Amino acid sequence: MVNIGNDWDEVLKDLFESENYKKIRDFLKEEYSRHTVYPSMYDIFNAFKMTPYKSIKAVILGQDPYHEPGQAHGLCFSVLSGTKLPPSLVNIYKELQADLGIPPAESGDLTKWAKQGVLLLNTTLTVRRGAANSHAKCGWTDFTDEVIRRVSARSEPVVFILWGGNARAKKPLIDTSRHFIVESAHPSPLSCYNGFFGSRPFSKTNKYLKSVGEEPIDWNLSD
Secondary structure, three states: OOOOOOOHHHHOHHHHOOHHHHHHHHHHHHHHHHOOEEOOOOOOOHHHHHOOHHHOOEEEEEOOOOOOOOOOOOOOOOOOOOOOOOHHHHHHHHHHHHHHOOOOOOOOOOHHHHHOOEEEEEOOOOEEOOEOOOOOOOOHHHHHHHHHHHHHOOOOOOEEEEEOHHHHOOHHHOOOOOOEEEEEOOOOOOOHHHOOOOOOHHHHHHHHHHHOOOOOOOOOOOO
16 A cells, blocks of 8 residues: 655545555556666655645646656656756756746755646656656546546645646646646756746746745755
């Protein structure tokens, strides 16, 4: 049984008992025994461990984990300290500097954001080494769609930051009468000039949080 160690355990109890999750678990047992899979099985649910349900102020949706060694650790777009920054994260840091004047951090570890209430959620939580989207059809998307619905069911307002087509496709799961959506193209080098650069997601998020009486996020990772 999965033990996250905070209020997510109760929120997700029925999901972890579902037939869908049993299928995911059986699939992962096979995958981890036969292949190199990221992140480590102990890090799969790090986004939930670091950002309790009641603490969520914003959600950033990613697709699936980075699929090369030393990168993925359970938070979307984030890499372990000491790892070369992936191109999408370089572009996120560029937009953060253009938006709020915050210089790019040397580390790609976004744990500080997670601990302030930014749920860094990939829609697929695992991946086989070197094979992007290799676990996309194992049941994770049904699981994380339900996670998004349950965050949307909260009465407290949340900012959903949706970058790229995969994330924007989740809009129907979000109650836009209660929550605020910030959306743009994906920060990938393939699409960043199609509307990601100049989209100012960080200042928009903080402006909204202040408007509903919430503490803004300190996006500076260099402190």
